[in-house]
Amino acid sequence: MMGLLSFILSRRAQLSLAIWEHIQLSIVALLTAVAVGMLVGIALTRSPKLAGLVIGMASVVQTIPSLALLGFMIPLIGIGVGPAIVALFLYSLLPILRNTYTGIQGVNDSLIEAGIGMGMTASQLLFMVELPLALPVIMAGIRTAAVTIIGVAALASLIGAGGLGDLIFGGISMANNKLIFAGPFLQHF
Amino acid sequence: MIIFQEVSKTFEDGLDAVSEVNFRIAKGHLAVLIGPSGSGKTTTMKMINRLIEPTSGFIYIDGKNHTKIPAVELRRNIGYVIQEVGLFPHMTIAENISLVPRLRGENPAYSQRRVDDLLSMVDLEPALYRNRYPNQLSGGQQQRVGVIRALAADPPIILMDEPFSALDPISREQLQDELLLLQAKLRKTVVFVTHDMDEALKLADVVVLMRDGKVEQQASVDDILREPASEFVRDFIGAERPGRPADISLAQITIDNPVVIDPNRGLAEALRVMRRRRVDSLLVTNTKRELLGIVTAKDLHRHMGEKSTIEKIMSKDVIKIETDTPVPEVLRIMTSEQVGYLPVVDQNNRLQGLVTRASLVNVIAEEWGES
Ligand SMILES: Nc1ncnc2c1ncn2[C@@H]1O[C@H](COP(=O)(O)OP(=O)(O)OP(=O)(O)O)[C@@H](O)[C@H]1O
Numbered sequence: 001m002m003g004l005l006s007f008i009l010s011r012r013a014q015l016s017l018a019i020w021e022h023i024q025l026s027i028v029a030l031l032t033a034v035a036v037g038m039l040v041g042i043a044l045t046r047s048p049k050l051a052g053l054v055i056g057m058a059s060v061v062q063t064i065p066s067l068a069l070l071g072f073m074i075p076l077i078g079i080g081v082g083p084a085i086v087a088l089f090l091y092s093l094l095p096i097l098r099n100t101y102t103g104i105q106g107v108n109d110s111l112i113e114a115g116i117g118m119g120m121t122a123s124q125l126l127f128m129v130e131l132p133l134a135l136p137v138i139m140a141g142i143r144t145a146a147v148t149i150i151g152v153a154a155l156a157s158l159i160g161a162g163g164l165g166d167l168i169f170g171g172i173s174m175a176n177n178k179l180i181f182a183g184p185f186l187q188h189f
Numbered sequence: 190m191i192i193f194q195e196v197s198k199t200f201e202d203g204l205d206a207v208s209e210v211n212f213r214i215a216k217g218h219l220a221v222l223i224g225p226s227g228s229g230k231t232t233t234m235k236m237i238n239r240l241i242e243p244t245s246g247f248i249y250i251d252g253k254n255h256t257k258i259p260a261v262e263l264r265r266n267i268g269y270v271i272q273e274v275g276l277f278p279h280m281t282i283a284e285n286i287s288l289v290p291r292l293r294g295e296n297p298a299y300s301q302r303r304v305d306d307l308l309s310m311v312d313l314e315p316a317l318y319r320n321r322y323p324n325q326l327s328g329g330q331q332q333r334v335g336v337i338r339a340l341a342a343d344p345p346i347i348l349m350d351e352p353f354s355a356l357d358p359i360s361r362e363q364l365q366d367e368l369l370l371l372q373a374k375l376r377k378t379v380v381f382v383t384h385d386m387d388e389a390l391k392l393a394d395v396v397v398l399m400r401d402g403k404v405e406q407q408a409s410v411d412d413i414l415r416e417p418a419s420e421f422v423r424d425f426i427g428a429e430r431p432g433r434p435a436d437i438s439l440a441q442i443t444i445d446n447p448v449v450i451d452p453n454r455g456l457a458e459a460l461r462v463m464r465r466r467r468v469d470s471l472l473v474t475n476t477k478r479e480l481l482g483i484v485t486a487k488d489l490h491r492h493m494g495e496k497s498t499i500e501k502i503m504s505k506d507v508i509k510i511e512t513d514t515p516v517p518e519v520l521r522i523m524t525s526e527q528v529g530y531l532p533v534v535d536q537n538n539r540l541q542g543l544v545t546r547a548s549l550v551n552v553i554a555e556e557w558g559e560s
């Protein structure tokens with residue numbers, strides 16, 4: 001353990017660059033997923049017929065192993081930071097989208113009726129009633145997405161997007177255990 | 190004034206929930222929509238604030254075809270109370286109550302004052318309840334808030350869909366009494382849906398009895414009891430309600446010789462009269478038996494040290510009735526004004542007698558015993 005810590009300290013520069021790249025990838029992907037996921041989730045509550053289809057498709061994406069998804073995307077959009085973000089985004093979309101949709105659907109019907117009956121417009125209903133009441137569920141979705149993204153972001157190194165994955169895969173190829181452990185260790189930190 | 194003209198609603202599945210309904214509800218009246226489950230009461234009510242759009246026919250609100258008013262604006266001018274209460278759990282009581290005024294963009298400072306006034310109206314201490322959340326209130330308290338929330342923007346019309354039916358019997362009675370009290374003060378046009386005939390009899394100015402999407406009878410409480418339009422109505426209101434107020438005359442329930450006192454008497458003397466006659470208040474009349482006021486034991490105790498006369502301490506605004514007041518009206522006044530007794534006077538304000546809760550109960554009990 002001490003060895004790992006002093007190793008981390010000795011490679012400070014390389015490690016902080018890796019952490020920075022990792023955070024950037026994760027945050028950009030997550031924020032995009034939050035924006036898109038919530039918007040689509042809200043839109044789906046307005047047409048529940050479409051909801052099954054869209055959530056089904058997002059679930060299919062989620063079931064593709066992360067490694068396969070990354071590989072799959074190389075012929076489509078190439079390698080590097082951009083494609084990595086797209087992959088991470090796709091991965092984190094489902095929990096956010098699904099939870100936004102189910103969170104809003106789960107708001108007590110009588111409250112919706114009270115809101116409309118009192119003369120709320122559709123957007124007032126959304127911002128004053130539906131979103132605040134669905135918030136705990138939506139937040140849970142975002143948390144799930146964040147955890148997934150940070151894990152999968154390590155694999156982004158494989159398509160040249162940098163991040164802590166560089167350390168892990170570098171360590172594997174050099175049989176350097178300290179390097180392998182430094183990656184995940186910092187990831188969960 | 191709300192007018193339904195040949196209003197029908199057929200749902201997408203082809204069900205005729207409401208068929209060619211006609212009725213009118215006068216301004217300031219409390220109309221009760223009553224009927225068996227599925228008879229179309231809720232559907233009828235929701236067409237008023239356009240939560241449901243009629244398939245055909247017209248609804249006029251104060252002479253205006255209500256589909257011509259934008260739905261959102263229409264709803265902000267119609268109070269709405271539902272059985273499930275529907276308070277927003279993430280808003281404080283004050284935020285819930287001031288919601289419609291805020292939606293209408295009213296001055297928040299004004300709304301805060303109004304919130305406190307409204308809370309006081311239903312006996313909820315503003316300082317205590319204003320900042321609580323709905324789940325920190327009992328069911329009865331929540332529905333009180335539900336009712337005053339509907340009043341907050343001072344809409345001329347209030348819709349209430351079985352607002353008290355989920356409450357225990359005691360809270361229900363209390364809320365009914367409070368509603369009567371509010372209604373006596375505010376005189377809103379109220380449409381009140383219920384299953385419960387007793388509730389209807391207690392609250393209604395006019396009853397609209399529905400069956401299978403049609404209006405079976407629209408009449409005053411009294412008329413519907415006296416002249417049910419059909420066998421169905423008779424069955425629905427229940428056979429033979431004993432002690433029907435309409436059958437009892439005012440004279441029957443009036444005590445002829447209530448305890449009175451002259452305005453010029455002293456306080457100690459008044460107290461002695463009260464003790465001897467075992468009453469807690471005296472009607473103040475002059476030599477012509479004109480009713481001038483009323484004095485209670487409490488008033489006397491408050492002024493006991495003073496060398497004063499009855500005239501100076503009596504309260505002059507006495508709630509009283511005239512000899513030709515119908516008995517149902519007497520009951521209504523007693524409930525809505527929350528008084529235990531009502532002096533009866535003739536046209537010249539001369540005291541003719543006194544109706545008390547006790548004299549009422551005695552007579553009703555006798556009537557009941559006979560039937
Ligand atoms: N949205 C809807 N779609 C289809 N049918 C409906 C809808 N709402 C109500 N109905 C039907 O219309 C009829 C009248 O319903 P409504 O809710 O007006 O009855 P109600 O008199 O209020 O009954 P209750 O006393 O049980 O509340 C019922 O048969 C009901 O099933």
Ligand SMILES: [Mg+2]
Pocket residue numbers: 230231232350
């Ligand atoms: Mg109903």
